[in-house]
Amino acid sequence: MTTRLSQIVAVEKTRKTEAYGALTAAHHEVMKSPLLTGISRTYRPRDEEGEQLPAESTRVQLRAEDAISRALSGLAPFYDVTATKDWANTTARADIRIGDQIVISQAPVTYLLFLEKQLTSLHTFVEKLPVLDPAEQWSWDDQAGVWRTAAYETIRSKKVPRNHVKAPATDRHPAQVDVYFEDVPVGTWTTVKYSGALPATRRQALLDRIQLMRDAVKYAREEANSAEIQNQHPGATLLNYLFAA
Known part of the structure; x- marks a missing residue:
């Protein structure tokens, strides 16, 4: 059976919450010793004329094996979803395109996610770069390697x-x-004033280029996430091995 990586990513958080909820609930249950404890007592007088007392009993309300089963039923789907996502991340790929140019060919999803974060950081960095004072007329000084005024x-x-x-x-x-x-x-x-700052047009050009790349990476990630992938089901196998009788 196949599905899309985007669908797996969408349900991963829910499966994780359900799995941890089931495991936590089972843990709390088995910590309540009275639920796991039962007793049966019958009374027999020493002679036939002795006082007759009714039997006493307390039923076991929780079996540890049942708690394990409930925990595993929540964990297995989470393990499967995570496995499907991680297996898919090794195969789901897409080109990063700007116009007709392929900047990076067949980038995996994990790298596309990495690039999105890096490009956000670069945008912040460039956005704060100093620019030349617009009140002055600047020209490039080849000898000094900086901008200068008349x-x-x-x-x-x-x-x-x-x-x-x-x-x-x-x-x-x-x-x-x-x-x-x-x-x-x-x-x-x-x-003569000198400056190592950037022309405002240069900074804006850099910001525009970074934003263009951010958009291209986002489109590539969406394309990779829409790829059909094979569902993986290692959860039950792993958990059955660990908790086999």
Whole structure:
């Protein structure tokens, strides 16, 4: 009998929950000693005139073998589903295509799942790469191996004290002078800015390419998951061996 890998993946979680539930329930059952215990007591007086007492009995409510059977009935389907998925992962494959180009040929499902996670990480990494300040005009400097702006000049000024005579000196009073500072150009700064950041267009192109690949990997995974696979049933064989009488 064949099925699709996507169907197996869809029910795997349910089978796992059912299996662990059955095993846990069986474990809790066998921990309740009174359920596993029974007794039968009858009373016989020493002579015929002695008091007659009714028999007493407690029935065994749980057999350990029954608990084992219930646990195994839940475990076997889970083992089978997992086996089918793992066997299928060795055969279910698909090409990663972008347009007419095959980037990776016949990639297995496990590798496609790996790539999806890696491409998500790469997208986050590229998304946070710094870009050049759009307020500046940048050009590539082959010699320095970085981006640079055109040189621009700024004036360097220095504050020079100046005297302002408010009142000239007389025979009786000294001159009244205010001191103030004047900005006087003393030189010129020539500035060139450099940057190792990326042009915004380069970063966007990388993000677009990564997203294109993410989509291609997703399509390939869906194609691989739709492949028909052979159901596997090793669960009962394994468990019967382990719990054989």
